[in-house]
Amino acid sequence: MKRTGVFYHDICGKEAYSSLAMGVEDGFMGIEKAGLFSNPNVTFFESRPAVEAEIARIHTQGWINEVKRSQWWRVSLYSIGGVLQATEKVLKGELDNALVIAGVGGHHAHRDSAWGGCYFSVTGLAIPHARELFKARRFAIVDTDTHHADGVRDIFKDDDEVLHICFCHNYGWDYEPGSLTANETKLCFSHGSSDETEIENVRREVPERVKAFKPDMLFWICGMDTHQDSYGTQALTEKAYPRL
Known part of the structure; x- marks a missing residue:
């Protein structure tokens, strides 16, 4: 059986971007109520916060500073951190796959700007992370x-x-x-x-x-x-x- 990790932090639900808020928290609660975590092949991990140096692999310092001044800085850190954490565990062979529940989007984020509920490239940041740490x-x-x-x-x-x-x-x-x-x-x-x-x-x-x-x-x-x-x-x- 494949080993699956689910990555989430309460901040991603409680501080989620407005149009995502209900779906994020309710989605995680739905997984819990469905008893998914009673499956021995499914493990819950509390997402860690990313650090600024990890974000700077893609984004400019000016844009990082701008997001720091917004209400979305903290939820962005935990959203990115969950993806980086999941990437590490998959590439180490500890998991076969992972579901990361984030509180902000990421695919509208450019290096020095963003829109549409996105602030940083939540998924994209996993690529330089994996290249640096695992040579993938x-x-x-x-x-x-x-x-x-x-x-x-x-x-x-x-x-x-x-x-x-x-x-x-x-x-x-x-x-x-x-x-x-x-x-x-x-x-x-x-x-x-x-x-x-x-x-x-x-x-x-x-x-x-x-x-x-x-x-x-x-x-x-x-x-x-x-x-x-x-x-x-x-x-x-x-x-x-x-x-x-």
Whole structure:
């Protein structure tokens, strides 16, 4: 059986970005109530806070200082720290996979700016972290959030050892749907508008590409706006997420 870690800190629920707050805390409580942690192969870890030097691997000091002055600094630290902690445990072989419940988004964060409930590249920061500590080189990022991951794309646009597959609404694309960059590692595809169409789109575009790329680690940005009760356009039900 695969060993799974769940990473979360109460700060991520109680201080979450406004449009995420209910889903973050309720989501973790739902996992607890479902008895997932009674499974011997599932372990809970309290997310640690990231330190500034870890954030500075990608972001400018000016932007770090700006976020420090906001109310989102602390929840950002624990959101990033959970991802870094999970990355470490997977690459050490202590876990086979992990779920990180963050209190802020990350895929709209650029090196020196951000928008849309994102402040730092929560997932992206795991890549230089893994490269520095574990000598891992190749990474795949799959993003099924409703909106285009402009920050992730910008940060890694010239890195052909990062495969980025984004299922996004049809605005803000820097490439046409289905098109490739010169190094053939950055792709955008339309997302589905129901459980079945979303799952079929992912099944068609992701598994073979990831296998061929042979990453050292795969990151999946699930997004918080994909549920039918949220503000996105995918209209997914709870049943879709385990299948994805």
